[in-house]
Amino acid sequence: MKYILFDFDGTLADSAHLHMQAWNALAERYKFKPVTMEDLHLTRHLTIQQRARLYNFPMHKLPVILPKIYQHFKDNIGDVQLFEGIKGMLDTLANQGFVVGIVSSNAKENIELLLKQEQIGSVSQVLSSSKIFGKDAVIKKFIKQHNITPDQVLYVGDEVRDIIACNKVAVPFMWVSWGLDGYELIEKENPKYVVHTPAELINKLIPKL
Template identity: 85%
Template structure:
């Protein structure tokens, strides 16, 4: 296993507050309910569909809403930081010979801006999925591009949609506990690894 692919929001980037700002700025216009930080914590074990119902959000509006959220992200990217220990973890992986990439539904431009902002040069490739549930297709394309089989890759993420995408293409998944989704959602999909800090990832791979 030499290729490590990371989710971005909630895994590398501490960006929940910015996505929440964007969501709430759009809530009145599109007639869905605003959220608070407390809501993010209390709904960790609800699926995306359950959260959408709770906040009166019609899922068919995702293609309209997501670009607006990512535009807000770009305009306010100076407010986003990596989680503590992430830069050191990425540098350590690179120094140990791992090839590090990012597969995210956030815009590639946003991710590259933040990497530059945080002086990260250990990420070799950034891939963006145009669909929130389309990461399996992007991972499959990545494997084909680099002539890899699934067990040569590890995907690291925080959401159940990440592990479902990985299970579709048989790629091992590592769940990080500091992100959006709770363990009750994740455990049903049987992640290969569960970690609670960036240092734990290094320990496991070492």
């Protein structure tokens, strides 16, 4: 495989605290429950739908809430960093000839702002899904755009919705353990790879290094 697509939040960007801040700022207005960092850890085994029920969040309000969360992200971009080792990992992959891209439900502008802030030049393309469950369509568009086959692409992400999207378009999936969802959710979808650090990701794809 030559093309590697990354999820952004929870995979490259350590942004859970910022999304939690935005969620809690909106909770009282929209009548759903606030969350803590401990809650995020304790609910790693739950699906998005199960978490929504737990926190009294109506899923049909996602189109209203998500833009507000991403605006909060933009307004506080200086508080976001990449996970440790991510910059070196991206640079290594690009230097080894991989085409590195990002497919995320976060706003393209936000992603590009953080890449600039972190001085990342190894990402060749950023694609944003307007729907939180619409990544399969974006990945399919990427494949068509580059005139390649699904087995030439690897998607790297941290959530079960990512691997479900990849399975729809027959793209291999690598799960990273440092993100939002726990392995209990991912295991049943049969990821091709499981990694626990950026260094392990490199070793999986470039064993000789």
